[in-house]
């Protein structure tokens with residue numbers, strides 16, 4: 001059995017990563033979602049082990065020390081990281097896995113898995129982005145301002161990604177990502193390597 005695809009989805013806060021991921025998981029039941037660890041507080045309705053593994057700073061730092069994370073980063077005052085074993089076991093079993101992570105972490109994953117597929121989700125506009133974060137109603141004003149200032153830097157790193165997908169309509173955005181996954185599965189990798197070697 002071949003290895004599964006490792007798909008990384010990034011994009012600024014409020015662009016719709018969570019919404020798009022949930023819809024993709026509904027449409028593609030075989031797609032595995034990597035549940036991250038974080039030190040941020042759970043939002044209303046978020047469940048430990050489903051949305052995130054919620055950890056104290058001490059617990060998170062222990063995971064770092066024990067090399068349990070494939071990557072981790074600090075984002076707006078909190079740690080976020082990807083549990084390593086789950087990702088590796090999923091890929092070995094031949095299944096595709098999606099990591100919804102921010103840009104610094106994505107670049108670390110890219111250095112370890114250059115064969116990964118890196119997708120950047122873009123808002124139709126920065127005004128619409130701000131409207132979505134405010135509309136979600138989960139962040140206070142200071143956090144919204146901080147996240148918006150990080151958004152510009154994140155979009156500046158988009159050129160490190162393979163694909164840019166605009167999340168104008170959820171249905172369209174998911175359709176584009178599904179098309180990318182199908183195309184990647186159809187790739188004739190040996191031929192690509194042969195061509196590159198010429």
Ligand SMILES: Nc1nc2c(ncn2[C@@H]2O[C@H](COP(=O)(O)OP(=O)(O)O)[C@@H](O)[C@H]2O)c(=O)[nH]1
Nearest residue numbers: 013014036072073075080081082100101102105
């Ligand atoms: N590096 C890294 N970033 C993560 C991880 N999990 C989530 N993130 C990112 O951390 C950022 C903040 O996540 P969150 O607080 O849930 O806010 P949201 O993106 O607005 O829903 C987002 O860009 C997430 O994609 C992870 O395991 N590693």
Ligand SMILES: Nc1ncnc2c1ncn2[C@@H]1O[C@H](COP(=O)(O)OP(=O)(O)O)[C@@H](O)[C@H]1O
Nearest residue numbers: 013014015016017018019132136167168169170
């Ligand atoms: N294509 C879209 N059109 C309009 N609103 C959207 C769209 N995608 C997501 N949203 C809304 O934007 C807000 C932020 O989405 P969310 O998935 O939480 O973003 P992220 O995980 O990137 O921070 C949510 O209220 C969500 O319902």
